[in-house]
Amino acid sequence: MGSVPMAEESLVTRFLLASILVLSAASAFAQQAEDPLDRPHGGREGFRYRHHRNWDDWSSRRGHDGVHLRLFRDYDLAAGATVSEPVVVLGGTTTINGHVEDDVVVIGGHLKLGPTAVVDGDVFTAGSDPTIDPAAQVKGKVDQAVIDLPALGLGWGGFGVPSGWWPFASLGAMAMRLGMVLTISLLFTLIAPGWVRSMSGRAADVGASGVLGAIVEVLFVPALLIITLGLVISVVGIPLLGAIPFVLAGCALLWVGGFAAVAVTLGARLRGSRGDQTSVPFLDLLTGFLAITGVTIIAHFIGLAPGWMSPFGWMVRTTGLLIEYVAWTIGLGAALSTLLVGRRFILPPLPASV
Secondary structure, three states, X not given: OOOOOHHHHHHHHHHHHHHHHHHHHHHHHHOOOOOHHHOOOOHHHHHHHXXXXXXXXXXXHHOXXXXXXXXXXXXXXXXXXXXXOOEEEEOOOEEEOOEEOOOEEEEOOOEXXXXXXXXXXXXXXXXXXXXXXXXXXXXXXXXXXXXXXXXXXXOEOHHHOEOOOHHHHHHHHHHXXXXXHHHHHHHHHHHOHHHHHHHHHHHOOHHHHHHHHHHHHHHHHHHHHHHHHHHHHHOOOHHHHHHXXXXXXXXXXXXXXXXXXXXXXXXXXXXXXXXXXXXXXHHHHHHHHHHHHHHHHHHHHHOXXXXXXXXXXXXXXHHHHXXXXXXXXXXXXXHHHHHHHOOOOOOOOOOOOO
């Protein structure tokens, strides 16, 4: 229960090790010893000469003409089969039950040597411990390099929850995102309180605003692609493409304004205020904002707890995201309806207590 499924851990390990190998391959060739007097050319020709020379030296020394190479694929050598070339597997599982007359190299994968396996050369693995049957014969040496991902902050804790600095990075990203939204929302309530109250009146109609916001969320990206394609095809509209980032920025601000209106509406209900000109949208905004995002904030702090609380933390985080999504959708519908219709709605007063 305390470890991530092997598929996820193997995928991360294979990707990291394969990337490291690709980046370091050139330097590995360049570091091989070479007599400077043997270089007939410089530049590109010298590069080709050096690499062919290194490969030819290795081939003649080992007595083979090639290599069995697998990239992100599994390799299986059946019992009774024999290969004379080296076996190199990157990011795949290697199962050997036959005879390999040269070296076996497995990086970013898992090596299995069966009881009938015979390896005349060396065995090298990087990424995980090899599984070697006691009856298997390895005439060379066995080397392995195991990368400790948890020590690098890249491992996985209990129930598949990332360990190390991942929870803190997630908490920081959440704080930055919510802090930016809250700052812009506060500016809206201070600079344009009437506009926020107008959208708050629209946000009170949860059904209409929610449906309109959901429709726009679904159609926004296709509409943007169609408009962009139309401007490109028309040729005349190509200069207008430069205005698209500004339009997107304006849409984002409009959306944040709608979210602020939802927070003000909810905060007014929770505080028992009227939500009209006599109310304080600043306090309503803070109250509603905490009510909407409180579950998300708590979930990220639960993510810092020990692994046994991880399932509960993920459930709380999912609930928080759903609450935020509903608020953002209603806010988008309220902002668009206020922008298009232009009417102003004030929240109705609370019924007087008997």
